[in-house]
Amino acid sequence: MSSRYMNIARVVRPHGRTGEVIVRAVRGLPFCMQPGLTVALTPPALDRDRFCEVLEVAEDPQGARVRLSGIDSIDAAEAVRDCFVLACRDDIELGALDAPWVELIGRHLIDERYGDLGTITEILETPANDVWQVEGPYGEVLVPVIEQVVAKIPEEGDIPVRIMDGLLTLGTVPNVRTDGTGVQDDEGRDRACS
Template identity: 25%
Template sequence: MSPEFLTIGKIARPQGIRGEVIVNVETNFPSRFFDETVFLVRTKDGVSHKMTSEKARMHKGRVILKFQTIDTMNDAEHLRDAEIIIPVENRNMDDEDFFYHYELIGMNVVAVDGHTVGRVTEVLENPGQDILVVQGKEGEVLVPFRKEICIEVNRKAGRITADMPEGLEDINR
């Protein structure tokens, strides 16, 4: 089931005394922080606020945002740990080789020889590549989400075709 909103960033803390905030980017498309000016910000209490950014800049791999009406460090402190979210229908679908985790969860993994490996129950984020947690008949299998292994992902069919290296199903159980 698709979520209603996707998190594209999380506000870590205030930056400086003029109301700027440091955002940990949680999207493969950080350009949206520069291309868009209106954001939905969900604070720790679960309330969402529509906020307009005045400026954005990158600094050490993170985004520094300045929102209108947030003019002091104290104002910005109220945004600590808030999520910057977008409606799921606004997600970037330009890259057909990019998949959101919620899209992969629930897909069936079928080996190229035709046997069913199982169903994706979770996606683990790792520095090298994501790992699919696949629940099969004989237990859990960890499958690296790499193009060399997951050779086709069919969103419509809900299926991942995998070229499973010999022993992968056994070693990861």
């Protein structure tokens, strides 16, 4: 049995004074939080449990109004603002909506010039194209999903990309080679960019 967790929603903001929060499903997924579902909130915090149980769910014009165990005040709700909500795949039903893009969350991007950019944490939908939000050694990077940047997406493993100039802050890019062969670490060793 798989215990793999996936991002199903994001906490938008607190609602009221008793700890309820407004939650939205991630792009393309149905809202699948139901009472009794155990979820993980990320990033984790030292002063609260990482796992909590969904106690109540009600419709709201901005998403869903959710009450979670351990979140019982406006301060506690404010502390989970912008947290991702993860659930075990075995505990939710996606059916035909389990689309290939869902599998992209958690995949690593490897740039041919800069090396490991980090992990895809969210897929943002814009009128022109999707944008991958990536967290990694360069901080948060927004990568446009266009042909010039993402030539192809392999079925599994790292995703090769060629990000545009100016997408990374120059001060955060160590030892970049201009010949397109990758980067070197602080000791001058080559980092793979395959």
